[in-house]
Amino acid sequence: MDFTGLLLSVILCSSLCECGNILVVPVDFGYNSRMRNTINIGRIMMNAGHEVTLLLSDQIEHDALFKLGETNNMNKTFNVLHFKKPPVDPSKDINTLNQDHVVSLIGDAVDAFDTVLPIYFDLISHPLKDKTVWKKIASAKFDLIISDELMMVSRIIAATFNIPLILYENWGPMSFDANLVQRFNLAYVSAYVEPYSDILSFSERVFNVWDYFKLQNVNRKLFSKSFEICKELDYGDACDYIENADKIASLVFMNRNDALHYPLPLMPHVISVEGFFLENPKPLDRHYANIIEKAGKHGIIVVSFGSMFRRLWPELRTTFAKAFAAMPQTVIWSYEGPTPEGLGNNTILSKWIPQESLLNQPATKLFVTHCGASSSFQALHYALPVIGVPFFWDQPFYCQKLSHRVKSGQTVSLEGITSKKFQRAMKEVIENKTYKANAERAAAIYHDQPIPPKDKLVYWAEYVIRHKGAPHLRSQAANELNFFQYYLLDIIALVCCVCIIIGTVLVIIVKKVICFIFSNQKVKYD
Template sequence: MDFTGLLISVVLLTSLCECGNILVVPVDFGYNSRMRNVIKIGRIMLNAGHQVTFLLSDQIEHDALYKIGETSNMNKTFNVIHFKKPPVDVSKDMNSLNQDFINSLIVSAVDAYDTIVPVYSDFISFPLKDRSIWKKFARSKFDLIISDERMFVSRVISASFNIPLILYENWGPMIFDTNLVQRFNLAYVPAFLHPSSDIMSFSERVYNVWEYFKLQNVNRKVYSISIAICKELGYGDPCDNIENADKTASLVFMNRNDALHYPIPLMPHVISVEGFFLEDPKPLDQHYVNIIEKAGKHGIIVVSFGSLFRRLWPELRTTFAKAFAALPQTVIWSYEGPIPEGLGNNTIVSKWIPQESLLNHPATKLFVTQCGASSSFQALHYALPVIGVPFFFDQPFYCQKLSHRVKSGQTVSLEGITSEKLQRAMKEVIENKTYKANAERAAAIYHDQPIPPKDKLVYWAEYVIRHKGAPHLRSQAANELNFFQYYLLDIIALVCCVCIIIGTVLVIIAKKVICFIFSYQKDKYD
């Protein structure tokens, strides 16, 4: 072999040695933005030269949106380990394809979380029952697991095979697990998706503390159910890592950016990945080019309520349709369902739209959104004024950030919504240039980053692979302190006891002095 060939071989062998073998575990609850973002993490790691394997149920391939978004890419691009999951009636099961079930979650965030507790039985039981996939895990010798933090099976795999674990949090700092990302001060840190600023009134702080303890109670229930199922299926001690992942996970990847979120204290193992899932927009096809040209000087409005609210109940879809019809702009609405009553000639509905490409177009005047995590970062990235119509979970939280933190739009609550109210809000945000100026200012802050979000994600994943974990970034003390130690109640009790003792001593001395003075005065005059 000549010198050139030898050199090429050495380079190739070196690059192969640096490649990691990574298992990626998205939440398997029907295809939605949360799953799509974890799949994008896998794609980013693949493009960085790593070998990537996904763990998915064999039923996800029947999901209509998954077929559109991923099927053509997944099996051709990645290794995929499928665990067996029995077919379900999607119209009755607790999943993202059951619109009645999704609508039932339009309550407070913690109450909605409590409603879906039974889902966690499926999340943990189906992959644990399929013993064949565990043999594949043993053979694969993974260097790293990157998992949605709600897929507890990844915690069991990590503990069973001693694989470093990175947990991904789609909702930013308001993670389900209050121990995984500690709420160091409930006076200005929301407990869980509380739609308020970091300056809370007394009543808001009372509510925040109440939500914190409710969330802890629901978490105990979820962990108890999941651990019981895991141990019943014979997985032993690794099952404890379901609840103890705050003490073992190397990193937490968190969707968070200073332009959008209020400042909070975070431990070094919590890494903000800054909306890494944003992609370079593709050129619009001729169909949409023609629509935009026809819209003329008025431009277009893009409307999307995410993957879960593509179908709306009759009253709400009519409210939206009539509000859109009253505007001079052309409205492009991502919608799947019966044609709404009152739909205007200016409104185009489609099951699928090239959302990022439309948001990137200069003709787009407004983005009407439910304020999911992904759409909120898109609005921030493309400097777009927004009308937020939140439905549930993280959506009120993110709508508040866009309308009050960024000040790039207005929030229209579902409670009491009317076509007239929505129309007025849209007209105000389009015509008042302050909203656009605020959006551009926030976008400038967002884009001014020392490391591109995708490069940052790759660096930290490779950091964990290189060091075979990152326990040095995680505070063991913060996780080991009990309630009294964490909130310094033992110190406060000590101070109170010392004050009481000193006070008691001073009172006794004062009494003795007073008695002595009175006794002296009495003896003197007698």
């Protein structure tokens, strides 16, 4: 195409696309994949020609991982609104430097969420207290807000300034807010992040229902305290939408895909965004290219336990190090902290690795992962066999999906883990070609999509901008039904009453008939 034709195409495209002014609100308690994915939504929208502003605390840019992951150029890329936040207390923050606190959260996911509620109360109070930022939001005239569902402040902003709101659910179908994505049937849909399939045993169904009511109880604590903070700071009726987000959110962007997750019914306003955050891998630099070349025919194993488990307690890091040392592959481990005992010459430690670029290499034989949402989609996307080592929250859920739904690997529990057990699992998954074949089959399903995930995300965001919201996609009735209506208990009661009345009438009629027959027979014999 000549230059004139190209220019005309650009002008035509510009005339057809109405650029929006979008506020993106990531969850902000330290840099992690959840924050990175929400920031990536902003990048995608910016690349589509929209003006994007991030709402972040003024402390996040001091975070060591944030500096590594975002390369200190946020202000050059986005508009950034910083709300004031006190310096982070390491004893309360959830990050890799506070390993003792992170380890204390291992266990029941709902209980762990209950434990960290004070962090979310800070995430609503600090932006609301910063009136300067609030004035800037008022003057910016945003056309759309895209927010992590846990940032309750976005609901108040949307309600106050009448801005359409899209909530992003990073963990897939496990929304914290039960009203956003209805649990249509707890008999086959997980209530939260338990590692269940869609065929639940009796005991699993019992625990699933128990988790659902526990989660609702934690939700009530979150909503009531957030509402109290909002009212104290004088934000009026907008505070009502903290709990009633289903009445204000136009869409829910859900990080799920049918190749990885079990099927479930979803309302039209819930949009699966299929691991949109996956990047186009960059070529490896000479350092890593040399490592792969030296690895030879055995290839490499990529190891990453996410942003929160980059440091490990002594026993566990030694267990991993000894298992890796016994493997013929070269191991590249994203890790910071003391050098583990028993570390082999084949194992390379690095604070930051080009993870997607390494996963994209044909030399990668295995991905050892904690099964975070992002890592699980990477394993799916690159058709990699996996060893899943779940620590907490959504990780057991995703490990179960990879090992039982996709069947592309094995899950090794931290309970009772040993170097020999871990080594045997790695050896089995690498040598048994069934795991690789299953990974490739699932990847083929994942990639067979009518619309690329990033394009789908852009389309629906622009759809909301064009129509100034999408209330027509939400079922108002679904969340208005009370307990008796939702489970049709009133209908069951009606049917029971009708059956009792009919049964009673039939009994009376039968008695009358019998009495009539006997009385006639008695008269006849007399």
